[in-house]
């Protein structure tokens with residue numbers, strides 16, 4: 001990525017958080033007590049926490065200073081206007097409704113735009129997005145390109161929409177039965193894979209033709225913009241800020257989880273161009289989140305988001321962020337470990353299907369691998385496979401996704417490359433003794449979003 005000359009982080013460390021180092025025996029006990037679910041571990045028992053990049057970013061000194069400027073007025077907070085200005089300047093949407101996090105915005109937009117029995121096509125599902133769509137009465141339809149389901153396909157934009165799939169759905173059910181097209185940039189569940197601007201524009205054109213709205217999930221839009229700069233012909237000389245803006249121009253509105261690219265620990269928002277949708281969102285936000293000028297956030301949270309929105313489009317920052325993810329991925333590839341390729345923007349995904357090829361999907365290979373990685377080195381990861389996919393709401397049967405992955409998610413500005421080396425060593429050791437690893441059975445299954453709280457035992 002950088003040739004012979006190496007680059008380093010465009011920041012220095014001002015404060016440190018000591019980590020507890022545990023023994024293999026302590027970790028084996030902790031894993032058993034957590035029912036082999038890494039979500040149920042205590043963070044004190046974790047050495048390197050790659051569970052998620054959500055809300056785990058290190059804030060900058062400017063963001064910490066901004067916290068002190070928070071205006072905690074119940075209504076009309078100055079901090080809301082700081083957030084609104086940042087959204088207008090960087091994303092280009094005139095209207096914003098803050099929410100406590102991304103799913104709060106997903107709830108609002110699903111309730112506003114979906115009529116019972118409609119469809120919400122999307123470029124691979126995301127757990128909370130799809131659930132809110134289903135709760136509002138919609139049926140999700142996957143319209144991502146086939147390559148996204150193949151961990152060995154090295155296409156540069158594996159998050160793209162397959163336009164034929166979208167056209168086919170429009171022909172089949174009619175445009176009036178499509179609530180909106182729901183597009184994530186990047187696609188978390190496909191491994192943090194980006195969507196090209198050419199593809200977004202083609203989707204936008206097709207949808208305009210049929211009067212269908214295109215709603216973006218902009219959670220990792222800065223990472224997506226960086227990939228466009230690096231990979232899409234014609235954008236190498238554009239800044240990430242400019243590309244991000246062009247990306248947003250393809251959407252009628254977005255949901256945003258600020259816990260990801262906005263570099264804060266909590267928050268999110270819904271942004272849009274249409275005043276009628278804004279009106280409905282303001283009506284609903286007071287019921288579910290809070291006043292339209294705080295939406296479940298403190299004034300200080302909105303200040304920190306406003307600063308983070310500008311920091312996420314700093315070219316040096318975003319280049320280093322994606323570089324570090326790639327640095328971990330390349331070490332694993334060099335050792336022959338099966339991972340999803342190309343490496344995505346926020347995480348390295350181990351391909352548990354190929355890693356533990358002796359296990360059936362019903363023995364939860366990704367859940368198993370995540371558990372063993374923790375016991376081996378105190379590195380916490382998460383399952384993205386059959387457990388996360390849940391059950392079909394109609395038939396009640398397990399969904400059996402093609403992708404059976406373990407996600408090693410890299411928090412932003414938190415760990416050094418040396419931490420990445422420790423992770424790589426542990427994964428490589430496990431790969432070398434993979435045949436000694438046996439699967440799991442599920443002992444407790446909650447009714448929805450089961451991956452968060454399900455419990456397992458070794459077979």
Ligand SMILES: *Cc1c(COP(=O)(O)O)cnc(C)c1O
Pocket residue numbers: 054101102103104126128129184188217219256257258259260267268
């Ligand atoms: C995290 C995430 C969400 C939901 O956001 P929360 O802030 O966790 O509620 C939605 N979409 C994608 C792609 C995400 O990664």
